[in-house]
Amino acid sequence: xxxxxxxxxxxxxxxxxxxxxxxxxxxxxxxxxxxxxxxxxxxxxxxxxxxxxxxxxxxxxxxxxxxxxxxxxxxxxxxxxxxxxxxxxxxxxxxxxxxxxxxxxxxxxxxxxxxxxxxxxxxxxxxxxxxxxxxxxxxxxxxxxxxxxxxxxxxxxxxxxxxxxxxxxxxxxxxxxxxxxxxxxxxxxxxxxxxxxxxxxxxxxxxxxxxxxxxxxxxxxxxxxxxxxxxxxxxxxxxxxxxxxxxxxxxxxxxxxxxxxxxxxxxxxxxxxxxxxxxxxxxxxxxxxxxxxxxxxxxxxxxxxxxxxxxxxxxxxxxxxxxxxxxxxxxxxxxxxxxxxxxx
Ligand SMILES: Nc1nc2c(c(=O)[nH]1)N[C@H]1C(S)=C(S)[C@@H](COP(=O)(O)O)O[C@H]1N2
Ligand SMILES: [Mo]
Numbered sequence: 001x002x003x004x005x006x007x008x009x010x011x012x013x014x015x016x017x018x019x020x021x022x023x024x025x026x027x028x029x030x031x032x033x034x035x036x037x038x039x040x041x042x043x044x045x046x047x048x049x050x051x052x053x054x055x056x057x058x059x060x061x062x063x064x065x066x067x068x069x070x071x072x073x074x075x076x077x078x079x080x081x082x083x084x085x086x087x088x089x090x091x092x093x094x095x096x097x098x099x100x101x102x103x104x105x106x107x108x109x110x111x112x113x114x115x116x117x118x119x120x121x122x123x124x125x126x127x128x129x130x131x132x133x134x135x136x137x138x139x140x141x142x143x144x145x146x147x148x149x150x151x152x153x154x155x156x157x158x159x160x161x162x163x164x165x166x167x168x169x170x171x172x173x174x175x176x177x178x179x180x181x182x183x184x185x186x187x188x189x190x191x192x193x194x195x196x197x198x199x200x201x202x203x204x205x206x207x208x209x210x211x212x213x214x215x216x217x218x219x220x221x222x223x224x225x226x227x228x229x230x231x232x233x234x235x236x237x238x239x240x241x242x243x244x245x246x247x248x249x250x251x252x253x254x255x256x257x258x259x260x261x262x263x264x265x266x267x268x269x270x271x272x273x274x275x276x277x278x279x280x281x282x283x284x285x286x287x288x289x290x291x292x293x294x295x296x297x298x299x300x301x302x303x304x305x306x307x308x309x310x311x312x313x314x315x316x317x318x319x320x321x322x323x324x325x326x327x328x329x330x331x332x333x334x335x336x337x338x339x340x341x342x343x344x
Contacts, residue, residue, distance in 0.1 A: 062119060063096070063099055063100055063115050063119065063240070064095060064099050064235070064237070064240045065119055065240055066233075066237055066239065066240060066245070067118075067121060067123065067124050067239060067240060067241040067245030067246060068123070068124045068125075068127075068143060068238050068239075068246050069124065069125045072143060072147050072238060073237070073238055075147050075151065075238075076151070076171050076232075076233045076237050076238055077236070078151045078152055078153055078171055079152065079153065080154070080155070080169070081152045081153065081154050084154040084155050084156060085155060086155050086157060086167045087157070087321055089314070090167050090307070091167065091309065091310070092155065092167050092168065092169065092309075093166040093167050093168055093307070093309035094309055095235045097166070097308055097309050098166050098168050098234075098235075098308070098309070099115060099234070099235070099240060099242060099243065100112060100115045100242075101164070101166075101308050102114040102115060102118075102242045102243065103162075103256065103257070104204075104242055104244070104261060105204050105210065105214070106195070106197070106198075106202040106204050106205050106212070106214065107202055107203065107204045107242070108203065108204045109204065114242045115242040117202075117204075118240065118241035119240070119241065119242070120201075121198075121201050121202075121241040121245075122201060124143075124245060124246055125143075126142065126143070127143050127146075127246050127264075128140055128141070128142060128264065129142075129146065129247070129263055129264060129265070129266070130264065130265045130266070131178070131179075131182040131265075131266045131267075131268075132182075132265065132266070132268075133192075133267035133268040133269055134184060134185045134187050134188035134268040134269060134270060135182040135183055135184050135185060135188070135268050136182070136183035136185060137181070137182050137183045138182065139181060139182050146232060146246070146247060147232070149173045149177060149178070149230075150173060151171050151172055151173055151232065151233070152171070152172075152173065153169050153170065153171050153233075153236070154169065154170050154172075154229060155168070155169050156168065156169075156170055156229070156250060156252040157252055157317075157320050157321055157322075158250070158252060158256060158259075158320075159252075159255060159256065159291050159316070159320045160255060160256040160257075161255035161256065161257060161285075161289070161297060161302075163300065163302070163304065163305050163306060163316075164305065164306050164307075164308050165305040165306065165307055165308065166307065166308050166309060167307075167309070168234055168235065169234065169235055169236065170229055170231040170233065170234055170250055171231065171232060171236065172229050172230045172231040172232045172233065172247070172250075173229070173230055174226055174228065174229060174230070175191075175223055175224070175228045175229065175249065176223070176224045176225075176226070177230075178230055179223065179224065179266075179268075182268070184220070184268045185268070187270050188220060188268035188269065188270065189219070189220050189269065189270055189271075189272075190217055190218070190219055190220060190223075190269045190270075190271070190272055191217060191219075191220060191266060191267070191268055191269070192215060192216070192217045192265075192266070192269055192273040193215060193216050193217065193218075193249055193260045193263055193265070194213050194214075194260075194263065194264055194265035194266075194267070195213050195214040195215065195244075195260050195261055195262050195263060195264065196213065196262040196263075196264045197212045197214075210276075210280060211276070211279060211280075213264075213276075214260055214261070215273075215274075215275060216249070216258055216259075216260040216275050216276065217269075217273040217274075217275055217287070218251065218258070219287075219329075220268075221329055222251070222326075222329060225325070225326060225329065226325070227251065227252060227253060227322060227326065228249065228250070228251050229249070229250040229251075229252075230247055230248075230249060230250075231243075231247065231248055231250050232246060232247045241262075243261070244259075244260070244261025244262045244263075245262060246262070247262070247263055248261040248262060248263060249263065252320055252322060253290055253291060253319040253320045253321075253322040253323075253325070253326045254288070254290050254291060254320075255290075255291060257277050257289070258289050272287065275287070283298060284297060284299070288330070290319055290326075290330070291317070291318070291319055291320040292318060293316035293317070293318060302316055303315065303316055304316060
């Protein structure tokens with residue numbers, strides 16, 4: 001009898017099971033009227049969705065081109081804030097690894113191919129970020145305005161719900177600085193973030209089963225927490241598209257999907273908003289989605305994680321190691337996991 005390579009339970013959460021694959025498969029099958037027997041040929045089917053090959057327009061090594069025009073390129077030589085360290089046993093993930101392994105479903109669900117499609121995104125010369133809703137001063141900011149904020153570099157741990165992890169240097173400023181500009185009203189209790197939806201340049205948006213644009217939300221105190229960062233750069237230069245140029249949120253104590261990319265809108269709200277992932281799969285992706293090793297995702301354990309740089313398997317840390325800074329925000333009203341329903 002043949003021996004099958006038995007995957008460690010570990011492997012499941014990674015390449016084999018991106019966030020929505022299970023669900024997405026069923027959607028795809030329904031959409032195309034295919035039976036279960038067609039599952040095996042999904043790989044072939046996936047190549048119809050725009051993330052297929054063809055001649056490679058990228059020259060060797062061109063994987064991290066900043067998405068914004070050169071005019072802003074010199075603003076990223078900022079100093080590192082020493083307060084944010086990775087911890088003894090962790091090292092920075094090499095850029096060649098971190099920037100070639102991404103989740104950005106608007107491009108493709110294939111993590112190792114996002115960067116190729118993203119590098120073909122046209123150079124961004126103009127961008128508008130709207131800050132609106134329950135604010136005294138609604139704002140619309142362009143790239144110039146955004147580069148007017150004082151930036152710093154922070155080393156953060158980053159943990160995807162699929163169980164891969166990395167450590168990267170982000171350049172940017174705390175979200176609270178940005179929110180202050182718009183003067184949130186006291187009735188504002190939540191912040192909702194909307195990503196760009198650029199169908200002409202994001203081939204993954206043709207996939208069936210998702211409702212775009214991508215959006216996420218935070219409770220007001222989480223949004224104002226010092227850790228919640230607006231990142232315009234990574235590895236000391238302006239953001240390449242695959243990481244969410246020209247700016248994205250980073251919430252390092254939460255699973256990665258709570259860090260939306262390529263923001264075009266920030267809304268301050270009185271009512272609790274939904275999220276892209278909650279709408280897609282409510283049983284699996286809740287409002288809080290804090291990294292909590294003892295609370296399994298419905299389809300896999302969260303006790304371990306894999307470092308994409310070193311390949312090391314290690315224990316997942318509560319709140320991804322940021323408990324001292326954030327645990328105080330959660331005193332019984334946090335839903336237990338990504339998968340335990342929406343919120344209390
Ligand atoms: N707009 C948008 N933002 C997104 C996603 C996405 O698909 N679209 N994926 C999320 C997920 S699941 C993760 S793990 C992180 C990955 O960030 P990185 O590719 O910069 O490492 O981005 C998050 N933000
Ligand atoms: Mo993720």
